[in-house]
Amino acid sequence: MAETSPGNGATPSRAPESAPGEPTRLLRAALHEVSTVIVGQERMVERSLIALVARGHCLIEGVPGIAKTLAVSTLAKVAGGSFSRIQFTPDLVPSDIIGTRIYRPSTEGFDVELGPVFANFVLADEINRAPAKVQSALLEVMAERQVSLGGTTHPLPSPFIVLATQNPVESEGVYPLPEAQRDRFLMKVDVRHPRAHEEMEILRRMSTDPPVAHQILDPVTLSELQADAERVHVHQLIADYVVRLVMATREPENYQMPDLGNVLEVGASPRASLGLVAAARALALLRGRDYVLPDDVRVLAHDVIAHRLVLTFDALADGVTAHQVVDRILSTVLAPRVIWDEPPSGETASFASRR
Known part of the structure; x- marks a missing residue:
């Protein structure tokens, strides 16, 4: 602090x-640009931006189909920088997200292949579908903003944020996040279904020519x-x-x-x-x-x-x-x-x- x-x-x-002032104008412009794609869900979008500005990570929880993934990817596009989406599944292993060492016969040595977490925006989609070993691999990433591979520490790009989504209603193939990992998220946002007038606006906006957000930051x-x-x-x-x-x-x-x-x-x-x-x-x-x-x-x-x-x-x-x-x-x-x-x-x- x-x-x-x-x-x-x-x-x-x-x-x-x-x-x-200029910082406020830029932040409001970014929020407005995201809102051209995302109907309603103002709280989710605002909290995600706040987490980004506060150098924290955000966990978004809600049932399928309420634009969690679209909101995160749109925010990443508006904010600029590199973006990576990781679809978490029960058969995922830690090397799939942080990277691994690969032996090269031509050089008779090991090369480091960095994983998809090396991006400014990392979308961990359905994070609670991966087993504890994979979730724990994110602890160093989220807390220290670095990855250790083969005795070498690789810093992550700056700025860096993990925006994770999870489904609260499914129980099959789901692994609850451990307390240590939940504590690494600055905020957890609960997202509900859109209201009737928002649903009508979604239908009007998305059924013909869906809008595309532009980079602001x-x-x-x-x-x-x-x-x-x-x-x-x-x-x-x-x-x-x-x-x-x-x-x-x-x-x-x-x-x-x-x-x-x-x-x-x-x-x-x-x-x-x-x-x-x-x-x-x-x-x-x-x-x-x-x-x-x-x-x-x-x-x-x-x-x-x-x-x-x-x-x-x-x-x-x-x-x-x-x-x-x-x-x-x-x-x-x-x-x-x-x-x-x-x-x-x-x-x-x-x-x-x-x-």
Whole structure:
């Protein structure tokens, strides 16, 4: 996490309604270009872009036919850079995705053949169809952004993001993601069927001459946007709010929620705190601000925290979901209060503690 200013430090310089700068304009243009192909599913597209700007990975879960793969491939085309799609199947082996060493009789030596993960955008389609050994091969790729083959470390291109999809309803030939791998995803987005008016628009738009998205960004511009997001101001009270939300998943009895002790077996890891701040910064930049508000944290809390929680067997038997737990925590752990001022130099925001 980048350094945050103390509670009595400098305040942000722009209000939420301020005119968007160049980074915000580019991000909004990219979102608009994706929306020319993808009807509805605004949340999925926005979260995928936020994960990209926040240097994280995104897991998209939904039933077949709701444009998960199309949304990811379209975002990759709009953002520029290299793109690779890996269709996960039960017979996949680790070398199929990270690469392997091949013996060349002509040279009497081994050559390294790099796998399809060496791309800026990696679409791991139906990731839960591959066995644990293949899924674990992605751990180093996602966390360290490198691959070790034959005693040599090969760095992945930058920027780099894994966008994975999975089907929640099938049970045959499906291997649930281990907790360690779920924790490597910055966000997990649940996608539902489109609504009636969106379905009509899909029919109108796709049944004749399907639209094609155009490239808006490139790897260099994308790296600059990631750097812009890391410079977004995070007030000390906002950082404290993030920590309290995450700590409430581990020690609910210390946050007036003793009943959650029988619901939560394992709380969120420190990656949740880091990821929530990084994602909130990216969302603030998308919304045209150079500072984070409590609403940015609250909006993204489900996507960043829920998939990291491990519920007890009793909670699962009672039908309790991780999203319900996050709802309870958000309603109990109070956010800092935003105080808007109007000095001669323009409107600014300061924060007051509210616990």
